[in-house]
Amino acid sequence: MVQEKTTPEDLQHRYARAVSLHEQGELARAIALYEELVREVPDGDLIHYNLGLAYYDHQQYGRAGSCFSRAAAxxxxxADYWYNLGLSRKQEERYPEAVSAYGRALRLRPDDRETLYNLGCCCKDCGALDHAVEVYEHLLELDPGYIPALNNLAYIVHLQGDLRRAESLYQAILESAPEHINAGYMAAALGGEQPAAPPQAYVRDLFDSYSQDFEGNLVEDLAYQVPERLWQLFNQGPRRERYDYLLDLGCGTGLCGVHFRPCCHYLEGVDLSGRMIARAREKGLYDSLVEGELLSHLQRTTPGFDLVIAGDVCIYLGDLAPLMATIAARGSREVQFCFSVEAFQVKGQGKGQGWELRPSGRYGHSYDYILDLARQSGLSLCGFEQTWLRQERGKAIDGFLFFLGRA
Structure with a gap:
């Protein structure tokens, strides 16, 4: 039996059907039909491209990238083939490949705002900060009011230590978008204002964006050592062999949880960042993980927890009185609290408020301030260490480690 030859009309009909299914959200059926078509018309770049779009919408970014790459070949x-290849590689965190694809797109469509912005983001995410600055500056020459580019440029120059320029950029954002939470907070930090705590949205956005490279950046690049040093301090103090209920506040990806897991029956982590929670879940350390604000969670969680840890969490809170009082009020009769702060040495005769918001956007706390809060909450000092917490632009960040317990 002779198989009938596929006609151009039939191909066009099935292609239109695949596009219609795609537009209706029937991704699996659209993908199956596109796959049939590319087998029959392997040099049909537009079919490969639309198949890539369907895979991308289905969050199968590797397959999407392969389709866009084939279309571009x-x-x-x-330009759209290269642009979407860049998007796919960006989703896969294959940033150098994304940068290359965006570069090809720009050669065909120079000065395209979206391509420039995504190129800048990929340069930032793979650590090519100087290149990112150049890209964002070019984009802002074309469109001075492009807020996401302004915000990312402000973040990078702030990270590089150019505080004056960073403040100017944050102020430029606020002129166009007065409600911009992150810019408002960082402008306050650089301008010497002293809010008692950052907006929750600022902390959530910061760590959501930081989650992919959090551990590698902290441990490998910044020589972060708070989890290990907290564990050592804890073991030198009057600790119990086993705890019933441990709360890991601001658990992040679980760096502290790795050390403290063996000493407790039940380990619960809480963090504002959903992406950090997802990373922590991959470790399989925690009995429960909660996405939420720390103080609110403490106030509604089951009372009676007997150990609380907080590694590099209080640096994102100014006034620690509510946190300390809530731990003491809702913890067990023998509750203990192990945590770190950035060291703040109060100058002059007066103690002041005992904390300060720094240009970094983080808070520092004084030794006397922590002890005063502990006494007010019925807690006493079980252990203390003055040390450095991490490196920042080649300099050590000084900190205090505290181990407090019920008096």
Missing amino acids: INDQE
């Missing part, structure tokens, strides 16, 4: 003069 057939027709390398179509």
Whole structure:
């Protein structure tokens, strides 16, 4: 039996059907039909491209990238093929490949705002900060009011230590978008204002964006050592062999949880960042993980927890009185609290408020301030260490480690 040859009309009909299914959200059916078509028309760049779009919408970014790459190999003069290849590689965190794809797109479509912005983001995410600055500056020459580019540029120059320029950029954002939470907070920090705590949205956005490279950046690049040093301090103090209920506040990806897991029956982590929670879940350390604000969680969680840890959490809180009082009020009769702060040495005769918001956007706390709060909450000092917490631009960040317990 002779198989009938597929006609151009039939191909066009099935292609239109695949596009219609795609538009209706029937991704699996659209993908199956596109796959049939690319087998029959392997040099059909537009079919490969639409198949890539369907895979991308289905969050299968590796397959999407392969389709866009094939489309670009057939027709390398179509900017959208390169642009979407960049998007796919960005989703896979294959940033150098994304940068290369965006570069090809820009050669075909110079000065495209979206391509420039995504290129800058990929340069930032892979650590090519100087290149990112150049890209964002070029984009802002074309469109001075492009707020996401302004915000990312402000973040980078702030990270690089150019505080004056960073403050100017944050102020430029606020002129166009007065409600911009992150810019408002960082402008306050650089301008010497002293809010008692950052907006929750600022902390959530910060750590959501930081979650992918959090451990590698902290441990490998910044020589972060708070979890290990807290564990050592804890073991030198009047600790119990086993705890019933341990709360890991601001658990992040679980760096402290790794050390403290063996000493408790039940380990609960809480963090504002959903992406950090997802990373912590991958470790399989925690009996429960909660996405939420720390103080609110303490106030509604089951009372009677007997150990609380907080590694590099209080640096994102100014006034620690509510936190300390809530731990003491809702913890067990023998509750203990192990945590770190950035060291703040109060100058002059007066004690002042005992904490300060720094240009970094983090808070420092004084030794006397922590002890005063502990006494007010019925807690006493079980252990203390003055040390450095991490490196920042080649300098050590000094800190205090505290181990407190019920008096």
